[in-house]
Amino acid sequence: MSHVHQTAGHLLQELSSGQLTAVELLQTHLQYIDQVEGQVQAFLQVDREGALRDAVEVDRKRAAGEPLGRLAGLPVAVKDNLCVRGWKTTCASRMLENFAPPYDAHVVQQLRQADAILLGRTNLDEFAMGSSCENSAFQKTRNPWGENTTPGGSSGGSAAAVSAGMAPLALGSDTGGSIRQPAAFCGVVGMKPTYGRVSRYGLVAFASSLDQVGPFARSVQDAALLLEVLSGHDPRDSTSVNASIPEWSRSLDQPLSTLRIGIVPEHFGPGVDPDVAQTVTRAIELYRMLGATVSEISLPHTKYGVAAYYIIAPSEASSNLARYDGVHYGHRAEEFSNMVEMYESSRAEGFGDEVKRRIMIGTYALSSGYYDAYYLKALKVRRLIANDFQQAFQQVDLILTPTSPTPAYPLGGQSADPLKMYLDDMYTVSANLAGLPAISIPCGFSNQGLPIGLQLLGPAFEEERILKAAHIYEQATDWHTRRPAPAAL
Amino acid sequence: MPYPKSCLTRKHVHLMILSPHDVQKVATLSRLKLTPEEQIRFADQLGHILKYVHQLDEIDTKNVEPMAHAGELLNVFREDVPVPSLDRKDALANAPKSNGQYFLVPQILEGA
Numbered sequence: 001m002s003h004v005h006q007t008a009g010h011l012l013q014e015l016s017s018g019q020l021t022a023v024e025l026l027q028t029h030l031q032y033i034d035q036v037e038g039q040v041q042a043f044l045q046v047d048r049e050g051a052l053r054d055a056v057e058v059d060r061k062r063a064a065g066e067p068l069g070r071l072a073g074l075p076v077a078v079k080d081n082l083c084v085r086g087w088k089t090t091c092a093s094r095m096l097e098n099f100a101p102p103y104d105a106h107v108v109q110q111l112r113q114a115d116a117i118l119l120g121r122t123n124l125d126e127f128a129m130g131s132s133c134e135n136s137a138f139q140k141t142r143n144p145w146g147e148n149t150t151p152g153g154s155s156g157g158s159a160a161a162v163s164a165g166m167a168p169l170a171l172g173s174d175t176g177g178s179i180r181q182p183a184a185f186c187g188v189v190g191m192k193p194t195y196g197r198v199s200r201y202g203l204v205a206f207a208s209s210l211d212q213v214g215p216f217a218r219s220v221q222d223a224a225l226l227l228e229v230l231s232g233h234d235p236r237d238s239t240s241v242n243a244s245i246p247e248w249s250r251s252l253d254q255p256l257s258t259l260r261i262g263i264v265p266e267h268f269g270p271g272v273d274p275d276v277a278q279t280v281t282r283a284i285e286l287y288r289m290l291g292a293t294v295s296e297i298s299l300p301h302t303k304y305g306v307a308a309y310y311i312i313a314p315s316e317a318s319s320n321l322a323r324y325d326g327v328h329y330g331h332r333a334e335e336f337s338n339m340v341e342m343y344e345s346s347r348a349e350g351f352g353d354e355v356k357r358r359i360m361i362g363t364y365a366l367s368s369g370y371y372d373a374y375y376l377k378a379l380k381v382r383r384l385i386a387n388d389f390q391q392a393f394q395q396v397d398l399i400l401t402p403t404s405p406t407p408a409y410p411l412g413g414q415s416a417d418p419l420k421m422y423l424d425d426m427y428t429v430s431a432n433l434a435g436l437p438a439i440s441i442p443c444g445f446s447n448q449g450l451p452i453g454l455q456l457l458g459p460a461f462e463e464e465r466i467l468k469a470a471h472i473y474e475q476a477t478d479w480h481t482r483r484p485a486p487a488a489l
Numbered sequence: 490m491p492y493p494k495s496c497l498t499r500k501h502v503h504l505m506i507l508s509p510h511d512v513q514k515v516a517t518l519s520r521l522k523l524t525p526e527e528q529i530r531f532a533d534q535l536g537h538i539l540k541y542v543h544q545l546d547e548i549d550t551k552n553v554e555p556m557a558h559a560g561e562l563l564n565v566f567r568e569d570v571p572v573p574s575l576d577r578k579d580a581l582a583n584a585p586k587s588n589g590q591y592f593l594v595p596q597i598l599e600g601a
Contacts, residue, residue, distance in 0.1 A: 099583055102582065209557065239558075301548065304545055307542040308545065325520070327585070329585075332586065342594075347520055347522070356531070357534060364535070374542070377545050379556055380550035380554070382555075382556040384548065384550070418538065419538055422538070422541075435559020
């Protein structure tokens, strides 16, 4: 028990000082998974043998005095839309139930090079489409903080695994909030980097102009460390940017020259849960006390973010998911009379309802006669949203918002109305549309005892500023040290 | 293509409601087989979503340049040097049907 729920930084110290071996740390986590996973169901697979093999190897290297990577011996959970050679990569879809990827995602290679222990693959909304993990074809993940409560999504399995103590670090992907919203719901740190910071090679594509891989962790320090490992140019993703990677995890304690925080008054008005509004307002007050200047700004077009997003993301998805045709990989129907029927039946059987809805919305928005009215219109609004941020960042260093308008809600609470669930993304989608980095950190609890997160957004490639500002808040509070009571598990 | 390019009727842009028939047309373009029950259910759900996104019409976007991509990179080129690609065995390993050399699909051309 003593080593679960610890920060990665603390565990790395114990590992490198010889107080703890990678095998011991792994065994502790596997035993803990045995205790709580039945209730949480964060994992689609735990790779006990592979993880043990890797942990033995790390211990051997350490004993032999060989050089070790920056995450040597740390178990890391991986969202099941990232290719890991030797595992299946299912995207929580019947379509890919048996898909065994022939290569590692770039970020998985980075983890292996850092000598991390790949612990297992975590649950998600099918093809990362959803905000509660309930769109998984395989299982419902539960929020460790509340009985029958959603962990958020789409990276809900990764967020729940870190929150419940089953993994100190995890990978997620964020297309419209899929790292930040579950991080807020589960009381952990989650970050979406600048578009292009991290290679998407081996991330199963949902909406290619929006998707980014990022870290889940128990502290800003840990998130910074994992992001350093994940970042970097990769020629196999031509949108990955060839920019230097600052040593974020080592610069967190250096002061910021200025900390001018912008807030948008509408983010705290009607439509926002009162507990969320109050809690985030208290966090703003704390920032003020810590020396930040806080000013009201206007982002006039971000209220259209969800509408623009739910044209652009499905349009890209309809194109990306056209590859699932029952020919090269994925599910093929048993019964069909011709080629077209093979496509139609394979896709009808392989995809769940939300995936079908998005494919159809995207197909509709891109179809002749509707392209200008929907897709092109949304791309123009996307420009206006990006311009809003550019103007705002001339006045302020960072923008602070609630991560989500509500705390986690009960399982089944919103699945009946797809549109209602889309509105959960109101604070997170704009960062993806504009390509900006953003973090969610724990900032308190609702009256029901559910975690609440605040989001900090910064200009492109200013992860350092975001991480430092998040670290300042974290140093002054203890929300990030709270752990769900074992009774809740 | 079973439907001509102008297949999707414009009436629902005004009514902002998709008919099950419209949904079936989109499903055909999307290569998705739907049951009649699904056509009705999706017509309702997709109609709501389309109605919601129509709020974008409030915004004047005249003279606004569309933004397809956050990175807005120019073309990225690499040297045209051959590198090893996926091994055939690996490439075929996930195929629903293959003969070890090719992906196998149903007959496409009549009389072939």
